[in-house]
Amino acid sequence: AxxxxxxxxxxxxxxxxxxxxxxxxxxxxxSPKAQEVARATVTLGNRYPMGDMVTLQKMLADEHGVPADHVLLTAGATEGIRAAVEALASPDVQLVVPELTFDAAEAGAKVNGITKITRIPMLKDWGIDLAAMKKAVADYNGPSLVYVVNPNNPTGAIVKAGDIEAWINSKPANTMFLMDEAYAEFADDPNFRSVSPLLKAGAQNIVLLKTFSKLFAMAGMRVGWVVSTPEVIGKIRDKTASNMLNFPAVKAAIASLEDKxxxxxxxxxxxxxxxxxxxxxxxxxxxxxxxxxxxxxxxxxxxxxxxxxxxxxxxxxxxxxxxxxxxxxxxxxxxxxxxxxxxxxxxxxxxxxxx
Ligand code: PLP
The missing domain is CATH 3.90.1150.10 (Aspartate Aminotransferase, domain 1)
Structure with a gap:
């Protein structure tokens, strides 16, 4: 391989x-198989990729153990983050972010009129200070978007599964957790766990952001996906360009998922x-x-x-x-x-x- x-x-x-x-x-x-199928799909450049997008969406939904309407394909996780922030923005919403993290959520907030951005200083070991984020949410009189990159970029550090899960499961009022797990497959700390099982169990307060750019080596093909409730997925979809990706990339993503x-x-x-x-x-x-x-x-x-x-x-x-x-x-x-x-x-x- x-x-x-x-x-x-x-x-x-x-x-x-x-x-x-x-x-x-x-x-x-x-993946060599993804390369092969991407090359072959160039001959279908005149066709729309809807059918294969449905296939890919279903495959990803199966991986997460959720129905297909819980999944949205995006042009990389970046589009997912931007569209999610836009979909959930409101004049009184607060974005809570660690001071040192991937910048897409904050960038999205800035262009969507979110003026209340609460940046939480890092812990001494460059970990994310979840307790301080939690306090920022509790102290705020309005809706909060919480952006957690786990494992985090640029530090590579994780937040402990027990800590983040307890907070999500406590269902803080008016709070949506944007969980960016772009690097999750590389984590080997036993304290790391994806929030995917929480979504499978029916969590209503999570937007999970994923990408083909890292583990699958597809950064230039621009394929990502979002997992959430059908209601939230619908709102996020409304902020994307009709959810239409390029055909070779979709085919390559399918081949990559199959290439164990x-x-x-x-x-x-x-x-x-x-x-x-x-x-x-x-x-x-x-x-x-x-x-x-x-x-x-x-x-x-x-x-x-x-x-x-x-x-x-x-x-x-x-x-x-x-x-x-x-x-x-x-x-x-x-x-x-x-x-x-x-x-x-x-x-x-x-x-x-x-x-
Ligand atoms: N999320 C995190 C944490 C990242 O570090 C990156 C890219 O480096 C992305 C999302 C964006 O990935 P994509 O290529 O899928 O847009």
């Missing part, structure tokens, strides 16, 4: 072809890559936030700008600044071969005092 890109032998990066570990992409390339060996390979490759980078961190006494994702939030003893520049000269593109974590760099995980190169680069940097 090797993808074509990963099975190519490793060649050191160049300025033109750097190791791209700056955007949390999956380096493996799409690729799913296993994708997860294992990420785990191996993570291990290689962590070994280098341990050797060099570099601190980091425990990662449950396809990236690691690494602590720096040098300015981020210098680190980025030295890495770039070595052919490696690392993450941008994530204030207020000014002493950290987000390093996405490439292939194991790429991470071996990155690990060697780090050892060389230490000799020069660059890390």
């Amino acid at each position: 090797k993808s074509s890109e990963a099975s190519k032998s490793f060649t050191p990066p160049t300025a033109d072809k750097p190791i791209r570990i700056c955007w949390n992409e999956n380096p493996l390339g799409m 060996p690729f799913i296993t390979y994708s997860r294992q490759s990420n785990e191996t890559a993570r291990k290689i980078l962590l070994e280098a961190f341990h050797k060099l006494n570099i601190e980091y936030v425990p990662s449950n994702t396809n990236f690691i939030f690494q602590k720096l003893d040098v300015p981020l700008k210098d680190y980025q520049e030295h890495m770039k000269q070595a052919g490696i593109l690392v993450g941008r600044a994530f204030p207020p974590a000014d002493e950290y760099c987000r390093v996405s995980l490439g292939t194991p071969e790429e991470m071996t190169f990155v690990a060697q680069t780090l050892l060389d940097f230490r000799k020069k005092g660059w890390v």
Whole structure:
């Protein structure tokens, strides 16, 4: 189950072809079966993809154990987040977000007239302060949208299943939980759990946001999905462009769900890559936030700008600044071969005092 890109032998990066570990992409390339079917579907470019969209929607609904009307396909999770915020916006709604998280919910709030944005500072270990979020909801006299990315981006940290589930199950009045589980499949902390079973059990206060961009390596194809109640799904659908995705992407998503060996390979490759980078961190006494994702939030003893520049000269593109974590760099995980190169680069940097 090797993808074509990963099975190519490793060649050191160049300025033109750097190791791209700056955007949390999956380096493996799409499942070979997905690539094949996407190519073949180009010949159907004149047709609308409704039939296959219904198939994909049903397959995803089955995975979550819910009826098909609980699922909406979107152009990546980004569209799901934007449309959900737009659908649930009102003049008095408050968006509660951790200070350091994926920015799509806040961006959506800003363009939808939500003026009350409550940013909750991070815990000392860069975890999400659920207790403070809960207090912000309880203290607010109006509806709240709570955005929780779990595991979180850019930190890679999880919120404990027991904590988030207890809060959701307590059904705080007028509160909708936007649960972004873009990276859930990479989590290996036993305290992590998806909220999917809560939806299956009938929860009314969850919008679950998912994507084909990460585990399935389909970031460029733009397919995501939303799971919620039919009523909320209907409201969110009204904010999308008729829920119409491109045909090759839909076919590729179906093939990806069916390609179980690729799913296993994708997860294992990420785990191996993570291990290689962590070994280098341990050797060099570099601190980091425990990662449950396809990236690691690494602590720096040098300015981020210098680190980025030295890495770039070595052919490696690392993450941008994530204030207020000014002493950290987000390093996405490439292939194991790429991470071996990155690990060697780090050892060389230490000799020069660059890390
Ligand atoms: N949610 C989180 C937490 C992300 O980090 C990202 C992208 O990096 C997305 C959603 C967007 O994913 P998509 O490519 O599906 O729009």
